[in-house]
């Protein structure tokens with residue numbers, strides 16, 4: 613994301629600099645929502661929450677890239693077919709969440725949806741549970757029209773964000789966002805943000821769960837997006853006590869590996885502290901002696917919080 617070119621400019625800032633041959637960007641969106649309730653509909657204090665996008669068996673980058681390659685192939689075939697007697701030279705390149713592209717911005721201009729106040733792309737018919745992928749091409753296509761902003765006067769996402777990470781409409785402080793804290797942040801999580809994390813152990817869906825455009829969001833029945841066993845509303849004890857071997861086996865090929873076992877166990881300890889459930893005290897006592905300092909420290913914080921709540 614922060615890669616810079618030889619002039620020191622952000623590569624993602626300008627496509628003309630990083631891919632000067634590109635004339636058009638084809639943006640593809642695929643719905644990954646499955647027929648399972650939203651995080652806001654669960655209330656079992658023994659369980660945590662893993663973001664919806666991370667439930668699938670395979671990393672979504674691979675799933676989306678496979679589909680982009682199919683579109684790319686159709687494009688190539690069309691140019692080679694009789695429909696195109698003098699085919700132009702074609703260069704294409706596919707990206708999913710990588711490369712010199714901020715997908716959301718191109719998705720907006722391609723008419724896929726508008727960027728909501730929660731900073732997600734929202735499609736009027738399908739909602740916001742969308743993976744985006746782009747194909748850069750050297751062909752000049754007629755551009756689509758951008759989708760109009762339909763957030764209106766709604767502020768549900770801003771009001772619901774438990775860490776106040778949406779500072780103002782369309783403005784996210786990623787350092788406060790639970791998605792960053794639970795997935796990217798290494799070491800200890802700032803104490804003042806722990807309570808707001810609730811029982812989220814990997815990512816957060818709240819600002820999408822409350823969005824009215826997701827009330828009737830499309831549901832995918834594609835096998836690729838169906839959840840792995842145990843990941844919808846997972847048991848916190850299971851995550852907190854997971855051995856290195858079980859972590860490797862359970863999350864092989866999953867985006868959850870990004871948080872690492874250390875981060876997942878740290879997050880589970882914090883979630884236990886936020887659960888209000890004193891039954892977790894023995895587990896937290898054990899984690900308090902963990903060799904991993906961020907796990908041990910989080911467990912102490914969680915234990916103290918539960919003890920304070922029960923006195």
Ligand code: SF4
Pocket residue numbers: 730772773774775776777778784788789790791816817818819820
């Ligand atoms: S993902 Fe969660 S923490 Fe991040 S902005 Fe949305 S509601 Fe807030």
Ligand code: SF4
Pocket residue numbers: 728729730731762763764766767768769770819822823824825
């Ligand atoms: S919750 Fe409301 S303000 Fe937020 S993204 Fe959805 S429609 Fe826009």
